[in-house]
Amino acid sequence: MLPLVMVLAFLLMPILEIYVIIQVGQVIGGWWTVALLLVESLLGGWIVRREGRRAWNALKETFGRGAMPDRELADAALVLVGGVLLLTPGFVTDLFGFLFVLPFTRPLVRRTLLAYGARRMKAAQARGPLFPPGAGAAGSPFEVFDPFGGRPADARQPRGPVVQGEVLRDDDRPAAP
Numbered sequence: 001m002l003p004l005v006m007v008l009a010f011l012l013m014p015i016l017e018i019y020v021i022i023q024v025g026q027v028i029g030g031w032w033t034v035a036l037l038l039v040e041s042l043l044g045g046w047i048v049r050r051e052g053r054r055a056w057n058a059l060k061e062t063f064g065r066g067a068m069p070d071r072e073l074a075d076a077a078l079v080l081v082g083g084v085l086l087l088t089p090g091f092v093t094d095l096f097g098f099l100f101v102l103p104f105t106r107p108l109v110r111r112t113l114l115a116y117g118a119r120r121m122k123a124a125q126a127r128g129p130l131f132p133p134g135a136g137a138a139g140s141p142f143e144v145f146d147p148f149g150g151r152p153a154d155a156r157q158p159r160g161p162v163v164q165g166e167v168l169r170d171d172d173r174p175a176a177p
């Protein structure tokens with residue numbers, strides 16, 4: 001479901017932005033619309049810089065105390081996403097960008113997104129385990145591979161025939177110190 005929503009958002013958002021810009025342009029004029037978009041971008045950049053610095057300092061202070069930075073990390077992520085939205089030209093993205101960045105609307109957005117995430121987690125847990133029992137066993141499609149050996153990480157013996165031997169050093173190479 002989420003990939004479909006993302007595709008529709010990326011296809012429909014530019015169309016919606018162009019429509020809103022044209023409608024605003026017909027009401028206040030083309031040059032005023034461009035000026036308003038420019039002012040929104042400059043104001044948004046200034047707010048993102050200020051709030052980003054605050055979020056970064058709060059994150060550093062929380063890490064310095066040794067506490068879990070859940071709220072601070074969420075705020076930093078919202079400021080980052082809001083900054084991207086504010087620097088994207090358009091009135092609709094600026095609206096969402098200001099909601100994500102402004103210090104008096106960001107807690108509401110954070111709580112809403114956390115509640116949505118909690119509902120999604122409960123629904124995922126109600127559906128059952130992500131992997132079936134026995135996942136990770138040798139030969140299953142879920143086995144875990146060692147990135148260096150290419151074998152399953154839980155395997156005790158290599159697959160296939162094993163030739164016992166020892167490693168010899170070449171005589172022409174100097175011995176390592």
